[in-house]
Amino acid sequence: MAHPFTSPAELRTRLGEVGYLADDALAMATHLALGLNRPLLLEGENGVGKTEIAKALAELLGRDLIRLQCYEGIDTSQALYDWHYGRQLLAVRGSEDARAADVFTRDYLLSRPLLEALEAGDRAVLLIDELDRADDEFEAFLLELLSDFAVTIPEVGRIVAPSPPLVVLTSNRTRDLHNALRRRCLYHWVSHPDAEREFEILRVRAPEVPEALARQVAGAVHRIRGLGLGNSPGVGESIDWAGALHMVGVATLSREIAAATLSALIKDVDDQQLVTEKIDLVVPSSS
Template identity: 55%
Template sequence: MTEIPTSIDAVQRMLADEDYVCDRPLAVVTFLALKLGRPLFLEGEAGVGKTEIAKAIAKGLGRRLIRLQCYEGLDAASAVYEWNFAEQMIAIRTAEAAGGADRDLLKSELFTEEYLIARPLLQAMQPQPGGAPVLLIDELDRTDEPFEAFLLEALSDFAVTIPELGTIAANEPPIVILTSNRTREVHDALKRRCLYHWVDYPAFSREIEILQARAPEAGSTLSREVVAFIQKLRTEDLFKSPGVAETIDWAKCLLALDIMELSPEVIADTLGAILKYQDDIQKIQGSEAARLLTEVRAELSPA
């Protein structure tokens, strides 16, 4: 287990050691979240690195990463715990076969920790090897408002209640990171419990740093062309602009094909690595890809 970084620069170094290139504003809010024990709420487009920072923090601190992947219809029971009904039924059948089972005693024995299946929120409240875990609540905007209300209470006290067992509180609060792609607004009450940061698309130089950290095999020419082309795509009227994750994926695909520089044909063959909707692919294929590549090379050429 590594100690919590004692400075903003130390946070940046820790994340850089895990190949996460972090600008200073994000490093500042991360440092404050770690130092003050406050949840960190990250919003931004998909693929800009919100989830990856939680992974990098967990690795950098040597803590367990516990991930709660949110989805529509997620409820408190699914996020906290459930009873192992199969094992409970076996215990009931065994007691019945033995005869003379005391129902009240059997009931009390069935609802114990032996038959409890801990889900992410409960796991995060329990002691973990190496210290308090990193709890990633990913894509919170996909859930419903009732779950938000429950989560607000859980994060306020870092405790959850199981009717049969009582309240379970964390001895050491987890490091909590919440992410949202902003498909809907998250309630202000929950945001007020957190430190907030909008994770934007990186500038050209920053995205080059990220690509060099994640795909160091890519040469300078290919890296610059890939990043410039992706950033040019983000200015187009697309259904879904490519994120940093797509930049990295595309570079790795090009390296797998032994491609050292872009061409309209190469772009057409590999658009599926960066665009995920057929309408977007059709819009960029052919002469449009050639036009964008020409503009990219003109911008990259020395004056």
């Protein structure tokens, strides 16, 4: 499938049309990944929008989003394929010579996300989410897929994608990924947005919130992230907070209402206490 965008600026504009406001650097990295058929590795803190760009790209490109959520202990039976044991058993029972029945063929494979994406090729966006949660062995297993867009199944042989899917990998950097995997990808660190871009995001994602309140929320969240919390709020929490303030009829953000509604923004008791103690820094008297 041909690369549909002539420049990073066009891609950034088109992403905005589906509700994702990318900065110039992320638009460039994504543009290159599409043009070079290379996987895109996105690292950053929780809540900065790494997963959302894969969803936005799938919508923008008209492709299926195939998501593999990684976790500790994930293996090929959850990620690549498994055998349809019920069909295999029926085939063996129905065969005149059970010993000769070949039930380890492609007909008996159950496709999991990685195999689904390879078979779909450029009709899919493959999101490998939170790869840092998986172990080293699973990361090593991905190398063939990311190098050649192919995998080898011992009983079946090598399966090659008819055309490369767009692959987006995300990591919250709870552990370092290996250099062998990094070398196969284009890379971008996704930061929290500054106050102005967060305001723009709020205007797109929470259009019901008045402009003045959205700007106050964006500024307050920006200052909160500078307090050194254990878990800084992400963009999703910022949107939730703005929506909550609007729901209770707030027109102007005050220290009292900010402290009272922190449950929509801060999801850790120690962080809530710290923000409450420093609420005069979060919501200056001019807000």
